[in-house]
Amino acid sequence: MVMAIWPARGSNLKSDGNLPLTMSISLASRIIATREQFLSTFDHSTYAHRCLEKLSKHHVTLPLTYASPILFELHTLGTYVHFSGELRVQPPTYRFYIHEGDSHFRDLRHMWQGLDLTLEYRQGVYANRGENALISRILYSMDFNRTGRKKSADEFLLPDYVRFAIEHYNELDEESTSIAHALMKDMLHIWVETRKTKQPRILRLTLPSQGTRELAVAEAEFYTRAWTYCFGIRPKANIYPAGEHFAGEVNINAHDLTRLPCGRDIFAVTNSNNRLSGSS
DSSP states (O other): OBOOOSOOTTOOBOTTSOSBSSOOBOOTTOEEEOHHHHHTTOSOHHHHHHHHHHGGGGTOOSSEETTOTTHHHHHHHHHHHHHHEEEEEETTEEEEEEEOTTSOOOOOTTOBGGGTBOOEEETTEEEOOGGGGHHHHHHHHTTOOOBTOSSOTTOOOOOHHHHHHHHTGGGBOHHHHHHHHHHHHHHHHHHHHHHEEOOSSEEEEEEEEESSHHHHHHHHHHHHHHHHHHHSOBOEEEEEEETTEEEEEEEEEHHHHHTSTTHHHHHHOSSOOSOOOOOO
16 A cells, blocks of 8 residues: 655645745635526526526525535535436436445435435435425536536546546645545545445445546546545555446555544444544
8 A cells, every 4th residue: 555645735835845836726716516507407597597596495506616605515415426326417307316225325315404405215216306306407517427418428527626626635725625625535435335345354445437448547546636635545446347438446455444543434334324534
């Protein structure tokens, strides 16, 4: 296992430690989803603007930024959809589903109090319907991709706002570093909860498949960097052919995990109903 080799969190210095290369980046005012993106999911402008007003009932205001109070609840919901579900886009219908499978999630139906959202649960599948479907359009506007997106079916990428936070992590100011750290840690917790396979000495996590090896390798880098930034572990991704696509997995040695304050909890999480505390 190789430890992190990137500069310290928040660093914007040259390798010789002299003058900064750039000013620190602030995430607070950066826009994740705009009013126009949300409105574009409708065919009729009048109805679209009425739905925009209804979103206030779910405490969602646009534009959505990294500083929006509701971001983390939307991020958590969208990340469950990303790892274990689908965002079904068949205009004019937008719906998301979360498939529990064999993972035995905590009960997701009533976790979204900030959004005034309750999910239906039937035969291992969580779904949103009715007025709650507006949240599906928000997730779409946030760049969560699955079915019917503008992106190729051979691409299954993390949303742009997560990728940006990871890619520029070492350039962020102190407040933005905290935001990015929280986004990554929540993503990793949900990845463990939804895609862990039981192994006696390792934590094995499967990666979403991609259309090319190059894309699979590049996308895996975002996941492994998140582990490094949050927990100081630099796991290695294994990419391999799977039919017409390229699948992958990340293996983390149990010994490396148990040296961390939260490591034993991470390794054990399969049927836990509690969010992991993690290190800060």
